[in-house]
Amino acid sequence: MAEIIFDIAIIGGGPAGLSAALTGRIRNKTVAIFEHLEHSTKLQKAHLVDNYLGMPQVTGKGLMQQMVAHCQAHEPTIIKKKVINIFPGEVLTLLTPDDTYQARVVILATGVVNTLLFEGEKDFLGRGVSYCATCDAMFYKDKKVAVISYTQEGEHEASFLGELCREVYYLPQYEYKELPAMRNNVKVMKVKPRVIKGDSQVEKLITDQAEVIVDGVFILRQSDPVENVLAGLELDGEVIKVNRDMSTNIPGVFAAGDCTGKPWQIAKATGEGLIAVLSAIGYLETKPRQAEK
Numbered sequence: 001m002a003e004i005i006f007d008i009a010i011i012g013g014g015p016a017g018l019s020a021a022l023t024g025r026i027r028n029k030t031v032a033i034f035e036h037l038e039h040s041t042k043l044q045k046a047h048l049v050d051n052y053l054g055m056p057q058v059t060g061k062g063l064m065q066q067m068v069a070h071c072q073a074h075e076p077t078i079i080k081k082k083v084i085n086i087f088p089g090e091v092l093t094l095l096t097p098d099d100t101y102q103a104r105v106v107i108l109a110t111g112v113v114n115t116l117l118f119e120g121e122k123d124f125l126g127r128g129v130s131y132c133a134t135c136d137a138m139f140y141k142d143k144k145v146a147v148i149s150y151t152q153e154g155e156h157e158a159s160f161l162g163e164l165c166r167e168v169y170y171l172p173q174y175e176y177k178e179l180p181a182m183r184n185n186v187k188v189m190k191v192k193p194r195v196i197k198g199d200s201q202v203e204k205l206i207t208d209q210a211e212v213i214v215d216g217v218f219i220l221r222q223s224d225p226v227e228n229v230l231a232g233l234e235l236d237g238e239v240i241k242v243n244r245d246m247s248t249n250i251p252g253v254f255a256a257g258d259c260t261g262k263p264w265q266i267a268k269a270t271g272e273g274l275i276a277v278l279s280a281i282g283y284l285e286t287k288p289r290q291a292e293k
């Protein structure tokens with residue numbers, strides 16, 4: 001895929017990302033939307049949305065379906081993958097678990113990390129804590145790992161890790177009726193994780209019920225802490241620091257929606273998506289395409 005350079009890559013296919021993609025396509029730019037789950041699983045849980053102007057009394061799911069259909073009619077490229085890392089440059093490189101992509105600008109529309117980070121999570125990132133099984137599984141060959149998952153995606157990741165690792169503890173943190181059959185070495189634990197501990201590397205995971213001795217902890221959320229996806233990104237507390245035009249401190253990187261802060265509402269997300277993409281297009285128009293020559 002490396003030979004295609006998209007004008008605009010949008011990370012996240014919720015209201016902010018779809019709004020940015022729609023206008024990007026209307027302005028005739030090549031647009032890739034990266035979305036690893038259903039579009040905004042968060043909003044799809046809302047039983048009733050009654051504050052989005054012009055669309056009274058809709059379900060969150062119904063609203064998302066309309067947004068997705070509207071956006072898809074303008075034919076952006078939708079890539080059902082999680083962006084794990086972004087590397088800045090004249091052309092930005094985006095890393096997914098199994099591929100790399102390139103874009104001239106990036107719009108972050110990843111939503112918020114709506115769970116607290118675990119004690120020790122930041123300290124052990126890259127030293128036993130990982131957000132991507134496909135990327136890092138090989139480091140844990142024949143070892144013991146825990147998978148803490150807030151989405152069903154984790155079931156697949158735990159099974160995959162089970163092929164390589166000696167033992168996998170699967171800690172689902174979402175509601176489920178029945179889990180699919182998994183390999184014998186994948187043990188499901190209905191516990192709440194609390195603290196990740198170790199010395200130079202992860203050594204154990206402490207939960208509300210037990211201590212689990214592990215070499216690695218995989219954490220799978222709807223959205224990862226954005227500073228881990230893009231190193232050097234300036235934050236304002238927990239959210240991305242943006243200027244009035246939704247630009248960030250990194251040239252060519254814009255942000256929109258919940259990931260830039262409150263109010264966490266659809267109207268703010270779609271409005272910021274629009275501003276971000278118009279600013280991104282303005283940026284593209286002033287930027288010589290030297291890197292592609």
Ligand SMILES: Cc1cc2nc3c(=O)[nH]c(=O)nc-3n(C[C@H](O)[C@H](O)[C@H](O)COP(=O)(O)OP(=O)(O)OC[C@H]3O[C@@H](n4cnc5c(N)ncnc54)[C@H](O)[C@@H]3O)c2cc1C
Binds near residue numbers: 011048082256
């Ligand atoms: C139960 C509930 C009810 C709500 N009700 C209302 C309401 O009535 N009215 C209202 O205005 N707001 C409501 N909200 C808030 C609203 O859902 C959010 O403000 C809105 O969805 C924000 O849109 P967003 O695009 O910024 O982020 P999100 O909707 O969170 O979308 C972000 C998307 O990015 C994807 N993503 C994240 N990281 C990556 C990555 N690295 N690679 C690829 N994809 C990635 C995620 O899977 C997700 O789909 C509600 C929220 C909840 C949880």
